[in-house]
Amino acid sequence: MSTIADVAARAGVSKATASRALSGRGYVSEETRQRVVDAAGDLSYVAHSSATSLATGRTGTIAVIVPTLDRWFFTELVAGIQEALLDADLDLALYDIREGSRLRERVFEEVLPRRRFDGLIAAGIQPSAQELERLLRLERALVCVGPYSEGTSTVAIDDMSVARIATEHLLDLGHTDIAFVGAEATGASIGDERRLDGYREAMSAAGAASRVAPAESTMPSGYAAAADLLSDRRSRPTAVVGVCDEAAIGTIIAARRLGISVPSQLSVIGIDDHRDAEMFALTTIRQHPRDQGREAVRLLSARLADPDAEIEHVAAASALVMRNSTAAPAS
Amino acid sequence: MSTIADVAARAGVSKATASRALSGRGYVSEETRQRVVDAAGDLSYVAHSSATSLATGRTGTIAVIVPTLDRWFFTELVAGIQEALLDADLDLALYDIREGSRLRERVFEEVLPRRRFDGLIAAGIQPSAQELERLLRLERALVCVGPYSEGTSTVAIDDMSVARIATEHLLDLGHTDIAFVGAEATGASIGDERRLDGYREAMSAAGAASRVAPAESTMPSGYAAAADLLSDRRSRPTAVVGVCDEAAIGTIIAARRLGISVPSQLSVIGIDDHRDAEMFALTTIRQHPRDQGREAVRLLSARLADPDAEIEHVAAASALVMRNSTAAPAS
């Protein structure tokens, strides 16, 4: 482990000069710079990150909080964040905080306060009042991937309006008996709840009655909820909006198993445009979590570069993608 | 931001004593300890991690390298690692290194050498000779989740034998025309390749001809490969072993779409026991990646505590789980 003192000695300069040469900050003659760089190369010198952090006050790492990793959305989001972070030469510290887990408590109480990071990206979580207070007390740059929230930059699709659009698509097709699959109270991300609200809003605006089959945002849970919902042929809805594509796909599989054909006997629409959506010919509202991850990093970098930089709220892109899981109801 | 000097001043002791009282290392009278702890509480003091790291040489974070996050196995593995790390009061720095991505190169060349971590867990990646050399030069505790590898602790199921068992299950049922779906050259994890080897071995031991439909380890890719494989009714196999459950499930979906019934006309077996496996009544070889993650942390902690501790190779548990996707071939 060579230190900057070793490099300086080998190049025949002071530590200060070696530091300047390597960092590119401050004046150094080209000739000296070259000598220092060569010396560093010879010794395979790499600055000790803790020492740099202590001296500069920057850790070079960004903390990312997600409620789960086993949803396509968050997997893609984290991948996008990772890519952008690497470009910015920043590390990613991951906190996978399932709702209600003891981990969540520990992270907020013990881990986060250590501030081993320069900034924080919180995705899909709804902090409690107490948690929010803790977050703010950290005095670190903060970006939320989720709904508009005062005092911090945000990026997200408008979950409520997206769910409304999905519901209206079904309504326009002529359906009135439309159920919502998903948004189970426990474990729902903040976005899930807003999607449920959007569905309800569209339904009541159309004078139709809401009907919710609670499920987690996973295929098996959507499957189970739908199997139940669809089991009685007399009371079954003619259409379903899934809180996300996982729930919608679970619904399609349940329908197939029950011999209900999609879309002729049951229309199903999802939200997300999951990687598997095409395979099931699922009509859905597309969004691009990977891009949102990159965007979150951009927002965070802006705050990092200038803590007084403007707060931004970016509305991420979404689009209705018509495939083959929705149709007019059988007359 | 209060420092330990503030705490010491408020408690009326020296920094050294304050440090001892807070860390629990070294003698401090109970009364002084209490005074220091109170002072720290009053000031909501939290030690600055960079300073601690610099003084102790420990960063308190563990780097985790995975080839992808969008496979159930790795998602679960990371969740298990995260849980165990939090218990050990360690942070997780994540590097999601898709094979062949420019990220991979950067991580090995620039990021890892900074050693912003005490130890490293590498999962499912096959380092090139050059990469391996770099890893070793880091002189950090290293644990691999993957096949036995000299010089480092490992944990994994025996991929080769597990694939052999899956294949033999089909052979025992009376199948001879058994295809393997998965293990596409690019993007395959090291485990995927060994599973292919295990399949080949079992087939040739039984005097049967191998037949591979390359696919990535995802549902859509398995679906596409299987759709192709099964399209010609005259040449289609009577059974398929999927490199993992995602590939196997993709195969089942393709079969359904083609009107081929599972298991009466086609047997399908997977490996993993994916969260969605039950939904598809998939017979599979179960493993517990979450436990493997915890185990990897245990192995790493042992090396961290004592760099000369024994290297361990733990064989993770696996079990054939019979559900309803395999049967004797139609006569």
Add this chain to the structure above:
DNA sequence: CTGAAAGCGCTTACAG
């Protein structure tokens, strides 16, 4: 049981 001092490895004004 406690304190003074040195040290971890950088960076950054400040002089020159």
Add this chain to the structure above:
DNA sequence: CTGAAAGCGCTTACAG
């Protein structure tokens, strides 16, 4: 353009 010195905030022998 370069160097000496101080400082970032901890911890840890070493004395006492």
